[in-house]
Amino acid sequence: MAASFRPDIQGLRALAVGGVVAYHFGLTALPGGFAGVDIFFVISGWLITTHLMQEIGDTGRLDLWRFYARRARRLLPAALFVILATLAAGYFILAPQEQALYSRGAMFASAYAINLWLLRWSFDYFAADATSNPFIHFWSLSVEEQFYLAWPALLLLAAWLRPGRRMAVAVIGVAGLASFAACLWLTSAAPAWAFYFSPLRAWEFAAGGLATLVPVALLQRRAWLRPALGWLGLALIAAAYLCLSEDLPFPGWYALLPVAGTVLVLLSGVGQEQTYRRTNGLTNWQALGPAATLSLQPLQWIGTLSYSLYLWHWPVIVYAGMLAPDLTVPQRLGCGVLALALSVLTYHLIENPARRGRWLTAGARALVPALALTGAGVAVAYANAHLAERNIGPEQRGIEQAAEKPSIARALDKSCLADFQTVTPKPCVFGAADAAHTVVLFGDSHADHWSTPLIEAAKRNDTKVVTYLKSSCRASRLSTFNTVLKRDYTECDAWREQAIADIIQARPRLVVISEFSIGNLTRDLPAAARAAETARWQAGLRSTLQAFSRAGVETAVIRDTPINASFADSCVARALWWREAPSPHCDTPRADAANDSTAATERAVVMSVPDTLYVDLTDRFCGATACHVVIGGQLAFRDRHHLATAFAETLEGPLERALF
Incomplete structure (x- = not known):
């Protein structure tokens, strides 16, 4: 040796x-x-x-x-x-x-x-x-x-x-x-x-x-x-x-x-x-x-x-x-x-x-x-x-294109969804400049994926849409940790406060909020820590809604989308390659995906603030027992929890009925 x-x-x-x-x-x-x-x-x-x-x-x-x-x-x-x-x-x-x-x-x-x-x-x-x-x-x-x-x-x-x-x-x-x-x-x-x-x-x-x-x-x-x-x-x-x-x-x-x-x-x-x-x-x-x-x-x-x-x-x-x-x-x-x-x-x-x-x-x-x-x-x-x-066939190519298609907001200008470092809000305007009404879409990338059906629904109601969107930055007044930057997301806090002030000054007919509402609760947390984090999130959401309510601005909160167990586009593409049906292989039990109990908590906060509406379209994604990633033959999600743009377009009618 x-x-x-x-x-x-x-x-x-x-x-x-x-x-x-x-x-x-x-x-x-x-x-x-x-x-x-x-x-x-x-x-x-x-x-x-x-x-x-x-x-x-x-x-x-x-x-x-x-x-x-x-x-x-x-x-x-x-x-x-x-x-x-x-x-x-x-x-x-x-x-x-x-x-x-x-x-x-x-x-x-x-x-x-x-x-x-x-x-x-x-x-x-x-x-x-x-x-x-x-x-x-x-x-x-x-x-x-x-x-x-x-x-x-x-x-x-x-x-x-x-x-x-x-x-x-x-x-x-x-x-x-x-x-x-x-x-x-x-x-x-x-x-x-x-x-x-x-x-x-x-x-x-x-x-x-x-x-x-x-x-x-x-x-x-x-x-x-x-x-x-x-x-x-x-x-x-x-x-x-x-x-x-x-x-x-x-x-x-x-x-x-x-x-x-x-x-x-x-x-x-x-x-x-x-x-x-x-x-x-x-x-x-x-x-x-x-x-x-x-x-x-x-x-x-x-x-x-x-x-x-x-x-x-x-x-x-x-x-x-x-x-x-x-x-x-x-x-x-x-x-x-x-x-x-x-x-x-x-x-x-x-x-x-x-x-x-x-x-x-x-x-x-x-x-x-x-x-x-x-x-x-x-x-x-x-x-x-x-x-x-x-070996990429037409079905596989369709899945790939559906996952890659950007929202209307990002298709117009990628900077409409601000990056991590941006602290100055950039409003993006969609619709006729002389429209009778204005609706603001406010939140993170989960608000962005609603921009496509919202903008189309607004056009039919003589309304223009102004977006205030920032990646990983929720509308709720809640300081968070950014997992990419590996530090507190201070840029989000500064951006949010300026966005709220700008929106109140503009006095739109309605502010539509959507966000990755339980992003801070998706990790394994001890019971006490989870309860404290939930309370902190509730307080942040209530604070944002009250700021608009006190200014006389009506608000609608769209319930967050389900969180799937796997990346929808990859899972469906593999299932097709294996010659299997995407459902139930890629579906997630509703108890794991829909976060119904957390949504009930969110609803209670929203309904406690005057002039605030709660919009729940979860039944469009989930049945009684499972949440689906392919709906009506279309890819519903482009990853684990963001809507695929082509499927989001099919939600224009339900969203219009809820908001207009």
């Missing part, structure tokens, strides 16, 4: 992949399990810096061909196998348009550039629609591979400036600090870039690299220091897993928890490699504090499989969720067993033989099989994308 092998690092790999798998499989007890990826980044920085610095110190140069050959042997075969298997399974599970989209993701995953593709399409790792992308987890492997391309050059620069540890510390430190500063800034300004862009994650690799340059003597002076560092590091990792969540701005400052924890655990084992080599066992490691835990055989086994397990776990749970949207705990455990079994097979049949085989040898000729593997993955994914596009 190699002298450099450290079982604590293998145990850290097990903790890292365990956290990621637990998070993706919905284990709510570990809401920060996604930070396991950061542990992997620090480990990579540690190991690669150790190997490269040793080679530079011994020879004064780097054999880059040999370095990249090792990386190719380690990463390419298993990754390509999982990509191809995922594409093959996707043919039977994904709708053709999904196959086409995600095959393009597979192309970039094969070339270790999917993080850049995700940035291009603004995929949010924590967004609900990310759960249908079977290749999104390859982003971290792309970041690692891009690190491997840049890091040797950085270390060679340090050696060229001045050989030795101090210059390496200076160069890595400056690069790491610059990366960290940029990451902090963009975590708020451009969260997707901070998350996916490899230069903004470089500081995590740099932290591992700097840790390798800490003098061993500094850690050996006090016997208690290394175990203390190890236990503190494990405590920080545990805190990251238990306390972080997708609602926090990440990476930013919060990524310091798993990064610092991993660095401390790595430092706690410095200088012990030879001890392990002499005993060829765990006896002396068991006296080193946290290493005893990390060296346990189950962790060693999971650590060995960690790469294959990381590759497999995500497509398994994504496809399982598509086949059975409401996975039970036993079903999720079954998915975990399946992912583990596939990992064992992949490790023993592909990953390990490829790493030990001679088909990827050192030297320039190692690039030939490496490029062949990468090219094969890109070519197969490209061909699969074009094959999938040919």
Whole structure:
């Protein structure tokens, strides 16, 4: 066994992949399990810096061909196998348009550039629609591979400036600090870039690299220091897993928890490699504090499989969720067993033989099989994308077009639905300027999807419609947390107050309010917290309605649309591909979708305010037992809870009767 092998690092790999798998499989007890990826980044920085610095110190140069050959042997075969298997399974599970989209993701995953593709399409790792992308987890492997391309050059620069540890510390430190500063800034300004862009994650690799340059003597002076560092590091990792969540701005400052924890655990084992080599066992490691835990055989086994397990776990749970949207705990455990079994097979049949085989040898000729593997993955994914596009039939194309058709308001001007940063309301006017009456539509994107039938109904009643719409900003005076910005949505509060003042000054005949009324109640909350949040929402709605009532402006509140269990467009498209009827496969039980009890609370608030009307069209979407995503042969929703525009047009008559 190699002298450099450290079982604590293998145990850290097990903790890292365990956290990621637990998070993706919905284990709510570990809401920060996604930070396991950061542990992997620090480990990579540690190991690669150790190997490269040793080679530079011994020879004064780097054999880059040999370095990249090792990386190719380690990463390419298993990754390509999982990509191809995922594409093959996707043919039977994904709708053709999904196959086409995600095959393009597979192309970039094969070339270790999917993080850049995700940035291009603004995929949010924590967004609900990310759960249908079977290749999104390859982003971290792309970041690692891009690190491997840049890091040797950085270390060679340090050696060229001045050989030795101090210059390496200076160069890595400056690069790491610059990366960290940029990451902090963009975590708020451009969260997707901070998350996916490899230069903004470089500081995590740099932290591992700097840790390798800490003098061993500094850690050996006090016997208690290394175990203390190890236990503190494990405590920080545990805190990251238990306390972080997708609602926090990440990476930013919060990524310091798993990064610092991993660095401390790595430092706690410095200088012990030879001890392990002499005993060829765990006896002396068991006296080193946290290493005893990390060296346990189950962790060693999971650590060995960690790469294959990381590759497999995500497509398994994504496809399982598509086949059975409401996975039970036993079903999720079954998915975990399946992912583990596939990992064992992949490790023993592909990953390990490829790493030990001679088909990827050192030297320039190692690039030939490496490029062949990468090219094969890109070519197969490209061909699969074009094959999938040919399989999109008229029904599939109709679903796609129905989901993409914008409302009348957004078709006229996208800025009619203000973005997150906008604080100044922009009224958009629809209808004749000299119309006898004016109706204002006020709210968020759930108001926007009513703009189509409202504008058409108003035309027949000599009325123009003025819209005040802002994305994710409810009309209710309720400060909320924005899950995209990862902070309090202060822009919404400022925009809302100005919009209310402008509307009152204009004195329209009627203000129509629609909003994602229970958006703050859709997450799992303890009973007490849910009651408090409900009361806060009621107070916010009442305050808005009273402001209009006191000004003598009548108001109508449209009950919010149901929340479906799955994305309607994707679910219906898959059902058609499977030659199944969309209903009942894509329908959601009314008890789960319609939120009848919350609507009753909303109605009570509305009816308690003078000159206010409550409009309830829920029976247009839901029967006594289920809410439907296909109604009258039309796609009713474009996602989980926004009306498809073509279907919204059919609600013009009911809305006109309710309001005019």
